[in-house]
Amino acid sequence: MRRIKYQPRSNWQSRVESEGMHYHSEDDVPYWDESAYYEFTANEIDELEAATIELQKLCLQAVQHVLDEDRLNEFLIPEPFHNLVRASWENDEPSLYGRFDLRYDGVLPPKLLEYNADTPTGLLEAAVIQWTWLQDCFPDRDQFNSIHERLIEGWAYLRETLGSADLLHLAAVSESLEDHMNVAYLRDTAIQAGWQTEYLDIEQIGWDAARGDFTDMEERPIDCCFKLYPWEWLMREEFGRDIPVGNTRWIEPAWKALLSNKALLVILWELFPDHENLLPASFEPLHGGTFAAKPILGREGANVRLMRHGRTRFQTDGTYGDEPLVYQELCELPEFDGQHPCIGSWLINDWACGIGIREDISLVTGNMSRFIPHVF
Numbered sequence: 001m002r003r004i005k006y007q008p009r010s011n012w013q014s015r016v017e018s019e020g021m022h023y024h025s026e027d028d029v030p031y032w033d034e035s036a037y038y039e040f041t042a043n044e045i046d047e048l049e050a051a052t053i054e055l056q057k058l059c060l061q062a063v064q065h066v067l068d069e070d071r072l073n074e075f076l077i078p079e080p081f082h083n084l085v086r087a088s089w090e091n092d093e094p095s096l097y098g099r100f101d102l103r104y105d106g107v108l109p110p111k112l113l114e115y116n117a118d119t120p121t122g123l124l125e126a127a128v129i130q131w132t133w134l135q136d137c138f139p140d141r142d143q144f145n146s147i148h149e150r151l152i153e154g155w156a157y158l159r160e161t162l163g164s165a166d167l168l169h170l171a172a173v174s175e176s177l178e179d180h181m182n183v184a185y186l187r188d189t190a191i192q193a194g195w196q197t198e199y200l201d202i203e204q205i206g207w208d209a210a211r212g213d214f215t216d217m218e219e220r221p222i223d224c225c226f227k228l229y230p231w232e233w234l235m236r237e238e239f240g241r242d243i244p245v246g247n248t249r250w251i252e253p254a255w256k257a258l259l260s261n262k263a264l265l266v267i268l269w270e271l272f273p274d275h276e277n278l279l280p281a282s283f284e285p286l287h288g289g290t291f292a293a294k295p296i297l298g299r300e301g302a303n304v305r306l307m308r309h310g311r312t313r314f315q316t317d318g319t320y321g322d323e324p325l326v327y328q329e330l331c332e333l334p335e336f337d338g339q340h341p342c343i344g345s346w347l348i349n350d351w352a353c354g355i356g357i358r359e360d361i362s363l364v365t366g367n368m369s370r371f372i373p374h375v376f
Contacts, residue, residue, distance in 0.1 A: 001038060001039070001040050001041075001044055001104070001105060001106030002038065002039045002336075003036055003037075003038055003039075003336035003337050003339065003341070003372075004036060004037055004038075004039055005035065005036050005337075006034065006035060006036055006037055006137070007035075008034045008035050009034065009133070009136060009137070012032075012034055013025075015132065015136070016032055016129050016132075019124075019128050019129060019132060020124060020128075020181050020184060020185060021124055021125065021128075021129050021181065022177060022181060023177045023178045023181065026368055029368075030370065031368060031370055031371060032125060032129060032370070032371050033359075033370040033371065033372055034133055034137075034372075034373060036337070036339075036372055037372060037373045037374055037375060038336075038341065038357055038372060038373075038374040038375075039374070039375050039376065040106070040144070040374060040375070040376040041106075041376060042376055044106050044376070045144045045376050047109070047110065048102070048104065048110055048144070048343065048345055048352075048355060049144070049345075049352045050352075051100075051102065051109065051110040051277050051345070052100055052102075052345040052346075052347055052352035053352050054277060055100055055112055055115075055277055056098075056100075056347055056350065056352075058268055058271070058272055058275070058277075058278075059115060059117075059259050059264065059268070061271065062258075062259075062264060062267045062268050062271060063089060063255060063258050063259065064089075065267060065271060066258055066267060067085075067086055067089060071267070072085060072086075072258075074263050074266075074283070075257070075258055075261045075263045075264075075296070076232070076261070076263075076296055076297060076324070077235070077257060077258075078235050078236065080235075080241070080244060081235050081243075081244060081254065081257075083244065084243065084244045084254045085254045085255055085257060085258065087254075088253040088254040088255045089253075089255040093249065093250075093253035093254075093255065094157070094158055094161050094162070094251075094253070095251070095252055095253060095256060096151075096154050096155070096158060096226070096251050096252065096348065096349065097120065097123075097151070097154065097252075097346065097347065097348045097349075098115060098116060098117040098118075098120060098252075098256070098259065098346075098347045099115075099116040099117075099120035099122070099344045099345065099346050099347070099356075100112060100114075100115055100116075100344070100345045100347065101113045101114050101115070101116060101342055101343070101344055101345075101365070102342070102343045102344075102345055103331050103332075103333055103334070103342070103343075104334075104343050105334035109276040109277055110277055110343070110345075111277060111278070111279050111331050112265070112268070112277055112278055112279065113279075113328075113331075113342065114262060114265065114294070115259050115260065115264060116260060116344070117252070117256045117259035117260040118230055118231055118252050118256045118257060118259070118260035119227075119228050119229065119230050119252075119260070120344070120346075121178055121179065121182050121228070122182075122344060122356050122358070122371060123147070123182050123185060123186070123346075124181060124182055124185045125356055125371045126145065126147055126344065126346060126354055126355070126356030126371075127145065127147035127148045127151065127185070127354065128148065128185065129371075129373075130143065130145065130356065130371075130373035130374065131143060131145050131148070133373045134373065134375060138375050141375040141376070142375065142376055143354075143373075143374060143375055143376065144354050144355050144374070144376060145353070145354040145355075146351075146353045146354060147346050147348060147353050147354040148189065149353075150348035150349055150351050150353040150354075151186070151189040151348055151349075152189050152192050152193045153193075153348075153349055153351075154193075154348050154349030155189055155190040155192075155193035155194075155195060156193040156194060157349055158224075158251065159193060159194055159195055162224055162249055165223040165224035165249065166196055166223075167195075167196045167197070167198060167220070167223065167224070168190055168195040168196065168197045168198075168224050168225075168226065169197070169198050169199075169200055169216060169222045169224065169225045169226070170183050170186060170187050170190070170197060170198070170199050170200070170225070170226045170227075170228075171183075171199075171200045171201065171202045171204075171205060171225055171226070171227045171228070171229065172201070172202060172227070172228040172229065173201065173202055173228075173229065174201040179228050182228060183199065183226070183228050184199075186226065187199060190226075198216060200216055200217070202227065202229050202239075204216070204217055205222065205225075205239070206219070207239075207242050207246075208221075209242075212245060212246060212247060213246065213247055213248070214242070214246050214247075214248045221247070221248075222248050223247070223248065223249065224248070224249045224251070225248050225249070225250055225251065226251040227250060227251070227252075230260070230299070231252075231254060231256065231257035231260070232257065232260075232261070232297045235257070261296060261297065262294045262295065262296045262297070262298065262326045263283075263296050263326060265278075265279070265281035265294075265326055265328050266281045266282055266283055266326055268281070269281045269282070279328050279329045279331055280328070280329040281326055281327065281328040281329070282326070282327050283324075283325075283326060283327070284327065285307075285327050286327050286329060288309065289307055289308070289309050289310030289311075290307060290308050290309055290329070290330045291306075291307050291327045291328060291329055291330050292304060292305070292306050292307075292327070292328045292329075292330050293305040293306075293307065293325045293326075293327055294325060294326050294327075294328065295318075295320035295321075295323040295324070295325055296323055296324050296325065296326055297320065297323055298318070298320040298323065299320075300318075300366055300367040301316055301318075301364045301365050301366040301367070301369075302316055302317070302318025302319060302320050302366075303315075303316060303317065303318040303319075303320040303321050303323070304316050304364050306330055306332070306363060306364070307330065308330060313330070313363070314362070314363045314364065316362075316364050316366065332363055333363060333365070336359075338361060339359040339360065339361060340359060340360055340361070340362065340363055340365075341357050341358070341359040341372070342357070342358050342359070342365040342369070343355050343356075343357055344356045344357070344358065355374065356371060357371070357372045357373075357374055358370065358371055358372070359372050
């Protein structure tokens with residue numbers, strides 16, 4: 001694994017915009033950054049792929065354990081949603097995608113930092129933008145990236161599995177350009193898989209109490225809805241209180257709320273201590289005072305505190321300061337040219353199928369940490 005500086009394409013802005021990435025910069029500072037790339041060996045890619053498959057297997061066992069032992073309260077799942085989460089798992093409601101965030105340097109085994117299992121973004125960059133960059137810059141090289149093809153296969157599987165659902169609604173917060181464009185890309189892959197689709201802003205979803213249906217702007221029932229909106233938010237809003245009694249099938253399903261939750265890290269370590277792809281984690285500060293403290297429902301690196309021997313090494317601000325925490329053994333991101341990369345490893349329809357790399361001078365990957373392409 002190496003970080004290699006490279007000359008950006010002269011027309012890179014228009015190139016990525018032509019593929020739907022209009023959020024490539026913030027205040028003229030690139031978020032999509034092709035001034036460097038990461039190079040891997042084939043063996044390193046194999047190791048990342050194997051770790052992703054292994055972690056998914058462990059996570060599914062963890063879900064079963066949480067439900068068997070009735071530990072939903074530890075995940076801060078509101079009581080009215082306990083039966084929904086349980087039923088979605090017992091009914092084997094299908095999932096489309098997720099992204100493991102891994103610490104990896106090409107030397108030590110990949111280590112799970114967290115699982116973005118419910119509403120992962122960075123999908124357009126990983127699936128399309130870096131692939132086009134590869135074709136333009138290194139057409140004779142390869143990339144760990146079959147995300148696009150796997151998404152189409154995944155949507156086709158969901159269409160077959162869900163049976164009676166002919167129309168797929170996709171919802172997001174339209175004010176977020178990144179969320180809107182990620183959903184636009186997902187909608188395109190769903191159409192290629194044979195779905196009829198309709199886009200909604202999350203606030204445009206209505207509720208027909210008489211029918212027990214969520215409805216769109218034309219009062220049509222929403223039979224199947226992909227939502228780029230976190231379960232932990234839905235469970236705490238007036239909008240979400242009717243979900244347990246409604247007929248809508250949700251993607252991602254409710255059981256994914258357990259995997260997108262930092263409490264998962266504690267359960268995994270309890271079940272699989274000393275696993276090479278896991279880090280020790282607890283609901284209490286770790287002995288020795290060297291850990292990363294993370295809000296259970298935190299997002300995008302907010303309110304994370306890195307401690308070394310009882311002293312604060314680094315911390316971030318955010319809106320999750322009053323939440324319960326999990327404590328994970330501190331395993332700092334590696335450093336390449338002063339940058340700290342975090343590898344997002346994608347799982348689509350249970351296939352480990354690609355990676356995207358975010359890097360920052362900060363030790364904590366945040367919302368505007370840059371996306372860097374890769375080759376092998």
